[in-house]
Amino acid sequence: MGRYKDTYESWKRDPEGFWAEAAKEIDWFKPATKTLEVKDGLSRWFVGAETNSCWNALDRHVKAGRGAQAALIHDSAMLGRVRTFTYAELLDEVATFAGVLQRHGVSKGDRVLIYMPMVPEAAIAMLACARLGAIHSVVFGGFAAKELATRIDDAKPKLIVSASCGLEPGRVVAYKPLMDKAIEMSAHKVSGTIVLQREMEEAPLLEGRDFDWAYEVEKARAAGAKPDCVAVAATDPLYVLYTSGTTGKPKGVVRDNGGHMVALKWSMKHVYDMNPGEVFWAASDVGWVVGHSYIVYAPLFHGCTTILFEGKPVGTPDAGTFWRVIADHGVKALFTAPTAFRAIRKEDPKAELISKYDLSKFEVLYLAGERADPDTIQWAEKALSGRPVIDHWWQTETGWPMVSNPMGIERLPVKYGSPSVPLPGYEIHVVDEACKPVPANTTGAIVVKLPLPPGCLPTLWENEQGFRESYLAEFPGYYKTADAGYLDEDGYLYVMSRTDDIINVAGHRLSTGGMEEVLAEHPDVAECAVIGIADAMKGQVPVGFLVINAGVTRPAAEIEAEAVQLIRDRIGPVAAFKKAMVVKRLPKTRSGKVLRGTMRKIADGVEWTTPATIDDPAILDEIKAVLRDAGLAKA
Incomplete structure (x- = not known):
């Protein structure tokens, strides 16, 4: 643990200095007056700084001469179609849609709810909100009307951006009736909706409330409406992403602009070992945190090419789909959930389909989202001819990994069943109910010593009390992960289950x-x-x-x-x-x-x-x- 240990120790010695140095990778319109401010246990990073997330994802790369490089590849296995956007093309689409939002009254601080399938327009809408300093809240496409209504009432969006439908294997899922029902059920009334019409099922539009995406874009383009990036405070929210609450009321995880950019940009090189220009694929959905962090934002902050995939690991058309995408687009690293590989293994236990594809550019597989059992990892290693398969661990609340084998710093020995070691920013402890550390190899509650690093949630949307009760109250001085596990004698963490999955026999x-x-x-x-x-x-x-x-x-x-x-x-x-x-x-x-x-x-x-x-x-x-x-x- 040479380079990793040195890096981790340098963070522990001077956390603020460490992140101030990482922040040099980001374009700031105005520098921070204070790297970290802690008030009543709440952390705010890069106080006083002004920036814009869309600028750092797109404009600065085009300005630096990277405009002709592929930024976003939309691969729809459902439709057998591929569409590629260069950085310059994606910037043009995003700036134009920002013009659409602006013409519909959206400005800095307003919320926009995005209810979309896995289409490029979902990422375009997110980045357009960021461009204006508006706060996006993405809700997984096809979510039930009642769930959508609770999010409308909590976020109080000015607009909803949606699509006529999404696709599942063998069926078309109409989104518009679900959105209409949610709008009817919610106490907060949005001023309008913008609907992307897909040819599989066009939706009827309500005059005066619903607007056609293509028509609105055409109008904005004709008017030359392409607003510049709006300067926002580093501590201003970029987005609100809802995660399930134990009370049944969803929790709106807030992500700020500045800390988010610094952490994600740092992670692309140091955790995922990616370089600008290389192809990164997170096989997730934009409705989840992985989609936010590693489909849309991190790869673009880092100048990579990112893949937005509409399909499933099996059934679109078979268990070789992932290998096909990797081969077609020259993917260097894939990040997906262990359950995807269990599904592939179930359909193709001997991994025979892999031989049909050229994986010469593929180097590493990352797994997260559900516990990666050793057997699945070993199967994937064998299928991938010994390429590293890296389990790592993080949460919606943290926005980026807490524990990983830091491939861009030092490739550490893999211990099956462990996502490896804490990353800089995270001091991980395992404690008992009285918040006392337990010995090595003893199961307890996994907690993170405060303050949390950049990129983690500073609070819940308009619910600071709920934030304190959910995450800070049970273990004073620590963030409660609600996961259980143990640290071994080498400092490797083993995440065994949620704390409520520890059973008493x-x-x-x-x-x-x-x-x-x-x-x-x-x-x-x-x-x-x-x-x-x-x-x-x-x-x-x-x-x-x-x-x-x-x-x-x-x-x-x-x-x-x-x-x-x-x-x-x-x-x-x-x-x-x-x-x-x-x-x-x-x-x-x-x-x-x-x-x-x-x-x-x-x-x-x-x-x-x-x-x-x-x-x-x-x-x-x-x-x-x-x-x-x-x-x-x-x-």
């Missing part, structure tokens, strides 16, 4: 993530989930759900028995693991997180609602039927 605190790691080693298991369900004798007992690889013909009962034996052999009878069930699929969010909490509620017979983020609600009925057939459902 007859007084023994056990991690469901640890059990999943064992089950994933079974050669027939493509993916798995373990939940703790209520038990009168032991408090809780674990139950496993197994999805089997394609082509496996053995009886499910055999595989289930072997899974139970695996846990007994590796973790011991203390786990009280007596039941594993083969299921067709696991319920997940659209970003690939398994909905363990909902599964647990179904099993325990407590009241539950279908999560707004679920990919396919029908899977919950399948889980309910499996639990009922096994005699485990309480209701």
